[in-house]
Amino acid sequence: ETGVTQTPRHLVMGMTNKKSLKCEQHLGHNAMYWYKQSAKKPLELMFVYSLEERVENNSVPSRFSPECPNSSHLFLHLHTLQPEDSALYLCASSQEVGRETEAFFGQGTRLTVV
Amino acid sequence: KQEVTQIPAALSVPEGENLVLNCSFTDSAIYNLQWFRQDPGKGLTSLLLIQSSQREQTSGRLNASLDKSSGRSTLYIAASQPGDSATYLCAVRPRSSNTGKLIFGQGTTLQVKP
Numbered sequence: 001e002t003g004v005t006q007t008p009r010h011l012v013m014g015m016t017n018k019k020s021l022k023c024e025q026h027l028g029h030n031a032m033y034w035y036k037q038s039a040k041k042p043l044e045l046m047f048v049y050s051l052e053e054r055v056e057n058n059s060v061p062s063r064f065s066p067e068c069p070n071s072s073h074l075f076l077h078l079h080t081l082q083p084e085d086s087a088l089y090l091c092a093s094s095q096e097v098g099r100e101t102e103a104f105f106g107q108g109t110r111l112t113v114v
Numbered sequence: 115k116q117e118v119t120q121i122p123a124a125l126s127v128p129e130g131e132n133l134v135l136n137c138s139f140t141d142s143a144i145y146n147l148q149w150f151r152q153d154p155g156k157g158l159t160s161l162l163l164i165q166s167s168q169r170e171q172t173s174g175r176l177n178a179s180l181d182k183s184s185g186r187s188t189l190y191i192a193a194s195q196p197g198d199s200a201t202y203l204c205a206v207r208p209r210s211s212n213t214g215k216l217i218f219g220q221g222t223t224l225q226v227k228p
Binding site (some may be wrong): 002004006031033040041042043045048050055056058088090092094096097098100101102103104105106107108110 | 118145146148150155156157158159160163165203205207211212213214215216217218219220221
């Protein structure tokens, strides 16, 4: 248990569906992150939120829409995805976006787009 | 642009062996380096965090070293056990970013045979 909880653990969706991934951290952290892990590729940063403000969007297509209503919750809203978006989506948190902070990850959501 | 490389990509050893996993990075301007463990289809578990001012960190049978000037880190696992079988990832936090992003290697998949 890392203190970062992601739901659902598995998701299968059609290309015309709309779904959301949820992340909750119980560590009192101020920064939250979405990463994508595709087969045979390193983890890639998607978004960073610091104190509910988006501070980084790593050139992610608009079919992925993040939301951070408070410092404990992070969502990733999905719509009109493509099969190549199938991947493991990982949420992480850290005390702050500062220099020496340690990152803690959730268990991930395995997304399959059909 | 910071790049992280992990060699070897896969490693198989008999139980009880001591082993070393390697991580190299191209830009020595980092805040810290973190080693993670990932079991198949699961999230990341943080193993060790080494700040840029530190040379090594130890936790149980694990010891991680950092040579920032040469852009290298090693993860030493003593007396390996079948339960150590997993993918090990290293990630650096670059000084070029103030958003807390991590740059990951592709990982080393370790199999420890009974």
